[in-house]
Amino acid sequence: MSRQEHPTWEDELMPYLDGQLGAAEAARIAGHLETCDDCAGSIADSKRLSRQMSGWKVEGSSEKMKEGVLAELRSRSANTQPQTRWSWWTKRRVWAVGLSGAFAGVVIIVLASTREKTDLSLPVESALTISQPSVVPSAPMQQGREQEELFRLEKQSAVTVAEAQRPSPDLLPGPLIMRSARMNIIAKDFEGARSKLESIVLQSQGYLDQLTVKGEAGSGRVLSATLRLPSDRVDAGLSELRKLGKVREESQNSSDVTSQYVDLGARLTNARNTESRFQTILKERTGKLSDVVDVEREISRIREEIERMEAQQKEMKNQVQFASVQIEMTEEYHAQLLPSVPSSATSLWNASVDGYHTAEESLLGLALLILRFGPTLILWSALLLPTGLVLRRIQRAKTFRP
Amino acid sequence: MLEFQGGSTQAFEELFTRYRNPIFGFFRRRLNNAGRSEDLAQETFVIIIRGSERYEALAKFRTYIYSIALKQLWSERRQEIRAGRLAAEPVQTSHESDPSTAMWIRDALSQLDDDHREVLMLREYEELSYEEIADVLAVPINTVRSRLSRARGELRVLLESQSAKGVTR
Numbered sequence: 001m002s003r004q005e006h007p008t009w010e011d012e013l014m015p016y017l018d019g020q021l022g023a024a025e026a027a028r029i030a031g032h033l034e035t036c037d038d039c040a041g042s043i044a045d046s047k048r049l050s051r052q053m054s055g056w057k058v059e060g061s062s063e064k065m066k067e068g069v070l071a072e073l074r075s076r077s078a079n080t081q082p083q084t085r086w087s088w089w090t091k092r093r094v095w096a097v098g099l100s101g102a103f104a105g106v107v108i109i110v111l112a113s114t115r116e117k118t119d120l121s122l123p124v125e126s127a128l129t130i131s132q133p134s135v136v137p138s139a140p141m142q143q144g145r146e147q148e149e150l151f152r153l154e155k156q157s158a159v160t161v162a163e164a165q166r167p168s169p170d171l172l173p174g175p176l177i178m179r180s181a182r183m184n185i186i187a188k189d190f191e192g193a194r195s196k197l198e199s200i201v202l203q204s205q206g207y208l209d210q211l212t213v214k215g216e217a218g219s220g221r222v223l224s225a226t227l228r229l230p231s232d233r234v235d236a237g238l239s240e241l242r243k244l245g246k247v248r249e250e251s252q253n254s255s256d257v258t259s260q261y262v263d264l265g266a267r268l269t270n271a272r273n274t275e276s277r278f279q280t281i282l283k284e285r286t287g288k289l290s291d292v293v294d295v296e297r298e299i300s301r302i303r304e305e306i307e308r309m310e311a312q313q314k315e316m317k318n319q320v321q322f323a324s325v326q327i328e329m330t331e332e333y334h335a336q337l338l339p340s341v342p343s344s345a346t347s348l349w350n351a352s353v354d355g356y357h358t359a360e361e362s363l364l365g366l367a368l369l370i371l372r373f374g375p376t377l378i379l380w381s382a383l384l385l386p387t388g389l390v391l392r393r394i395q396r397a398k399t400f401r402p
Numbered sequence: 403m404l405e406f407q408g409g410s411t412q413a414f415e416e417l418f419t420r421y422r423n424p425i426f427g428f429f430r431r432r433l434n435n436a437g438r439s440e441d442l443a444q445e446t447f448v449i450i451i452r453g454s455e456r457y458e459a460l461a462k463f464r465t466y467i468y469s470i471a472l473k474q475l476w477s478e479r480r481q482e483i484r485a486g487r488l489a490a491e492p493v494q495t496s497h498e499s500d501p502s503t504a505m506w507i508r509d510a511l512s513q514l515d516d517d518h519r520e521v522l523m524l525r526e527y528e529e530l531s532y533e534e535i536a537d538v539l540a541v542p543i544n545t546v547r548s549r550l551s552r553a554r555g556e557l558r559v560l561l562e563s564q565s566a567k568g569v570t571r
Contacts, residue, residue, distance in 0.1 A: 010547045014554075018525065020532050049558050053526045055503035061426035065440045069418055069447040076451050077411055 006039055007032060013039060017046050176258045178316075179234055179323035187245030190221055190331040197225065197327065200240045204233045206322060220331030228322040241327065248330075261316055268309045275302045403463045407454050418447060421467055424528065428471050431508075431527060433478065442478060446471050465537045468528060472520075472538060510560040518553035521546055 007013050007029055015021045016029040033040045187193035194213075201208055206229035215221035229237040242250075278299045282292070405413035425446055429439035449470055450457075457466070511519050524530045524538065532550075536543040 010551045014547065014551055015532070018532070045558065046554060049554060049561070050526060052503070052561060053507055053557075056431070056507040057504070058427045058430040059436075060423050061443060062440060065426070065444045066418070066422065068444045069422075069451075070415075072448045072451050073411055073414055 006036065009042065013042060014046070017043055175256050176261050176320050177231070177254050178257050178319045179231055179252070179254045181234070181238060181252045181323065181325045182250070183238070183241055183247060183325065183327050184249035185241070185245040185247055185327065185329045186332050187329050188332045190223070190329070193244040193329060194223060196244055197223075197227075197241070197329070200237055201227055201229070203240075204229045204237045206230055206233070206237070209324070215331075218333075218335075220333035222331070223327070223329040225327045225329075227325040227327060229325055231321060231323050234323040234325065237325065241325070244329065245332075257316060257320065261313070261320075264309055264313050264316065268306065268313065271302055271306045271309065275299060275306065278302065403454075403457060403466070407457055414451065417450075417463070422447075425467065425471055428468070428528060429475065431523065432475055438478070442471075442474050446474055449474075461537055462534065464530065465534050468524070468530065468534075468538050506561065506564050510557055510564060513560055514553055514556055518549050518556065521549040522553035522557065525550055 007016075012021070012025070012029055016026055019026075021029065033043060185193070198208070206227060209226040209228050211223070211225040213221055213223050227237070238252075278295055282295050282299070403413070403417065406417065422443070426439060426443040429442045430436060433439050433442070446467065450467065511523070514522070520539065521535055524535045525532075530538065532543050532546050535546045535550075539546070
């Protein structure tokens with residue numbers, strides 16, 4: 001390097017001054033400085049500046065600061081476990097775990113889709129015979145076919161959300177029908193019809209949801225009842241009810257709630273899974289108090305939702321299992337000859353008392369009328385009477401003038 | 403730091419012994435209040451203790467600790483600006499240095515552009531390398547070089563002018 005080829009200040013001389021160059025570069029610059037007074041002068045100026053700056057010294061930190069920091073250190077050591085829990089959680093391992101999870105997810109999806117294709121490729125009957133034994137429990141057998149189907153449905157809906165939402169009616173045991181009926185009957189023997197109605201409910205293994213009897217003089221009694229009859233016995237029950245008297249009005253209604261039931265089951269499963277995940281987070285993860293409160297609030301909300309959906313599911317199940325029959329039974333009224341009440345003497349006495357009261361009331365009314373308008377009449381009479389007399393005299397005087 | 407992360411309190415004590423005065427000095431040269439400087443230095447170490455679970459050895463510990471200190475400093479300055487007391491406090495000189503020299507240097511540094519002054523102070527007092535300064539300030543290394551060069555030039559001029567004034571008086 002010649003004297004004319006000066007090294008640049010920012011890229012060479014200053015880094016040399018600050019010890020930021022490699023050994024070879026530093027040696028080259030040092031060689032140049034030996035021969036170049038200008039560059040050596042710049043370096044000397046900068047060194048002087050550094051020396052000046054180093055003249056500004058500060059005192060050391062106090063023991064109070066040391067105590068504060070060491071107290072925090074002791075507090076941390078006492079309150080927390082060694083970091084072995086998180087030390088394995090390095091960036092590389094996050095990636096490794098993430099990739100493993102993704103791979104496992106892909107495998108599950110592939111297996112699930114293969115299984116779905118196999119099931120759907122079978123005839124409907126075959127699919128049913130395969131799926132039914134795996135989900136039908138032995139417990140509900142005694143409660144009739146409808147209950148078995150409901151239980152099976154509930155189990156199926158609890159498997160996974162995706163399976164529950166899959167539109168494959170072939171896999172369902174049958175539609176879920178919610179039935180209701182209404183009947184208006186006129187019964188000759190009201191008491192007999194009522195006891196027979198209760199025996200119909202007992203025989204059908206249903207129950208009386210509500211019953212009211214009203215009766216008024218001059219008309220027949222009316223019975224209003226809501227019966228809950230098992231769905232598989234509702235037709236037989238209605239036939240028996242028709243025999244209670246003359247049917248004046250009858251209507252039946254039914255609605256298919258299969259999709260609502262399956263959808264509700266899927267949402268319930270989803271909510272339970274979410275709740276479980278939050279519970280795991282609460283147990284296994286640490287965080288700020290506000291985060292913990294947020295998670296607990298979320299768990300509480302989901303629990304409320306789960307309970308509401310469980311109640312809906314229970315109600316729906318009940319409505320499918322038991323049809324609702326509303327009965328209004330009117331007694332055929334027969335008028336009866338009864339002795340007149342009260343007696344003739346009492347009637348005469350009552351009439352005379354009524355007459356006395358009427359006379360008293362009329363007298364009182366007249367007195368009130370006089371008191372109300374009397375002063376006004378007297379006033380106007382006092383004003384108009386003299387005027388009338390004067391006018392009359394004038395008239396007479398004109399008439400008799402010769 | 404990794405040993406401390408693994409549960410060794412002794413490792414932290416060594417770190418603390420090594421950095422307690424440099425970190426206090428960092429704040430002390432940049433703030434007028436000695437008590438507040440000590441508080442911020444203490445807070446810097448407390449942050450390191452509490453954040454040890456999340457520490458990753460992506461850079462030198464020196465870069466890590468000065469990055470935290472710098473954030474603390476900026477936060478403090480923002481608070482001071484809001485409170486309107488940034489320039490109101492009297493300049494306090496250090497007990498351990500020549501008062502006149504310290505005051506000259508402080509006055510001259512205070513007249514530099516903020517960015518230039520920070521680079522120069524990190525180099526001269528904290529003795530960080532260009533690369534470390536670039537990491538701490540999150541700027542390219544060439545920016546560090548140019549700011550440092552300008553800061554030195556400006557400071558030299560300021561000190562010479564102060565020196566000339568002193569001679570005239």
